Amino acid sequence: MKLKPLQIGDLTVRYPIIQGGMGVGISRSRLAGAVAGAGGIGVISSAQIGYDEPGFEQDPWKTNLEALAKHIRIAKEAGSGGGGAVGVNIMTATSNYENNVKASCEAGADVIISGAGLPVMLPKYTALYPRVKIAPIVSSAKAASVILKMWDKKFGRTADFLVVEGPKAGGHLGFAKDEVLAITDSAYDAEIQRIIAVAGDYAARYGHQIPVIAAGGISTHEDVCHALSLGASGIQAATPFVVTEECDADIRYKQAYLDASEEDVRIVDSPVGMPGRALHNAFLDEVASGRQPIGKCLRCLQKCDQEKIPYCITKALINAVKGDVEHGLIFCGANVGRLKKMTTVPELMKELAGESTNM
Numbered sequence: 001m002k003l004k005p006l007q008i009g010d011l012t013v014r015y016p017i018i019q020g021g022m023g024v025g026i027s028r029s030r031l032a033g034a035v036a037g038a039g040g041i042g043v044i045s046s047a048q049i050g051y052d053e054p055g056f057e058q059d060p061w062k063t064n065l066e067a068l069a070k071h072i073r074i075a076k077e078a079g080s081g082g083g084g085a086v087g088v089n090i091m092t093a094t095s096n097y098e099n100n101v102k103a104s105c106e107a108g109a110d111v112i113i114s115g116a117g118l119p120v121m122l123p124k125y126t127a128l129y130p131r132v133k134i135a136p137i138v139s140s141a142k143a144a145s146v147i148l149k150m151w152d153k154k155f156g157r158t159a160d161f162l163v164v165e166g167p168k169a170g171g172h173l174g175f176a177k178d179e180v181l182a183i184t185d186s187a188y189d190a191e192i193q194r195i196i197a198v199a200g201d202y203a204a205r206y207g208h209q210i211p212v213i214a215a216g217g218i219s220t221h222e223d224v225c226h227a228l229s230l231g232a233s234g235i236q237a238a239t240p241f242v243v244t245e246e247c248d249a250d251i252r253y254k255q256a257y258l259d260a261s262e263e264d265v266r267i268v269d270s271p272v273g274m275p276g277r278a279l280h281n282a283f284l285d286e287v288a289s290g291r292q293p294i295g296k297c298l299r300c301l302q303k304c305d306q307e308k309i310p311y312c313i314t315k316a317l318i319n320a321v322k323g324d325v326e327h328g329l330i331f332c333g334a335n336v337g338r339l340k341k342m343t344t345v346p347e348l349m350k351e352l353a354g355e356s357t358n359m
C-alpha cells in the first residue's frame with residue numbers, strides 16, 4: 001500500500017512516519033536529522049541531551065538547553081530538502097520543562113510532542129510560535145478527552161495531532177503495571193478508534209483535522225497498514241530506529257537489541273512513577289536485590305524523592321547510552337526480539353513505507 005503524506009495543518013511530511021523521541025542521548029541530531037532527510041518526522045529527545053557535554057555535571061539545565069538548541073539546528077540542516085520535519089520530545093515529568101519548550105521553538109523545531117504526564121501548559125509555552133505544531137501523547141480515550149478539554153477551556157485551542165502510545169511501546173508506559181501485559185491487541189485497536197473519535201469531535205469544533213498517530217510495537221509495513229486501517233493518519237516507531245547506523249546510541253546498545261529475544265523484555269519500576277519496558281540485564285537484577293546508590297543529583301525530574309527511588313534514572317540511562325549495557329537501563333519496545341539486523345534510516349523508512357527492494 002502506498003502511504004499518503006502526513007498533513008498537520010500547513011505542515012506536509014512526505015511519509016506519515018514519526019521516529020519516536022528516545023531520551024538521554026538515544027535520539028539526538030544524527031538520528032532525527034537522518035529521519036527528516038528521509039521524509040519522516042525525526043524526533044530529538046530533550047531528556048538530559050547534554051549528558052556528554054562539558055559543564056553537564058556542574059549545570060545540567062543550562063548545558064541541556066544549549067545542547068538542545070545545537071542538536072535541533074544540526075538536525076534541521078541535515079534533514080533539509082528531504083520532505084520531512086524535525087520534532088522534539090519533551091516529557092512533562094522532566095524539570096525545566098517550560099524553558100525546554102521555548103528553547104525548542106526558538107531553535108526551529110517544527111513539532112513538539114509531550115507525554116509522561118499530561119502537557120497541560122504546552123499551548124501557553126508555545127503561544128508565541130504558532131508555526132510549531134504541538135501534540136500530547138495519550139494512551140487512552142479518557143486521557144485524550146481530559147487534555148483536549150483542558151486545552152480548549154484554558155487556551156481556546158486544540159492539538160495539532162495526537163500520538164497514541166499503546167502497551168507495546170518502549171520507555172515509560174501510560175498504563176498501570178498489571179494492565180500492560182493484560183491488554184489484548186484487539187482491545188487496544190478499539191481504544192485507538194475511540195481516541196480517533198475524540199480527536200474527530202474536536203476537529204469538527206475547530207474546523208481542522210487532528211491526525212492521530214499510532215505508536216507501540218510497529219516495525220513492519222504490515223503493522224503500518226494495520227494502524228492506518230484503524231483510521232490512524234500515521235505511525236510513530238522508536239525501537240526499530242535503534243538498530244540503524246544513524247542512531248545516536250553506542251554500538252553496544254544497538255547490539256543488545258540485536259541479541260535480545262522476546263523473553264528478555266521486562267516491565268520495570270522507574271523513579272518517574274510510571275512503569276517502563278526494558279531489557280533484562282545485571283542492572284535489573286541489582287535493582288531487584290535492593291535500592292541502588294543514588295550519588296550526585298542531576299535534577300532531571302520535577303518530582304523525585306531521593307529517599308525512596310529504587311535507582312537514579314539519569315545515571316542508569318547514561319550508562320546505557322554510553323554502551324555499559326550490563327549496568328545501564330536499556331529501554332526497549334515489546335517487539336525488540338523481531339530486530340535481527342543493523343540497517344540504515346533510509347532503508348528502514350523504505351521498509352515501513354512498503355517501498356523496500358530488500359523485502
Ligand SMILES: Cc1cc2nc3c(=O)[nH]c(=O)nc-3n(C[C@H](O)[C@H](O)[C@H](O)COP(=O)(O)O)c2cc1C
Nearest residue numbers: 020021022023169170171216217237238239331333
Ligand atoms: C530507548 C527508548 C527511549 C524512549 N524514550 C522516550 C522519551 O524520552 N520520551 C518519550 O515520550 N518516549 C520515549 N520512548 C517511547 C518512544 O518515543 C515511542 O513512542 C515508543 O517506544 C513506540 O514504541 P516502539 O518502540 O515499539 O516503536 C522511548 C522508547 C525507547 C525504545
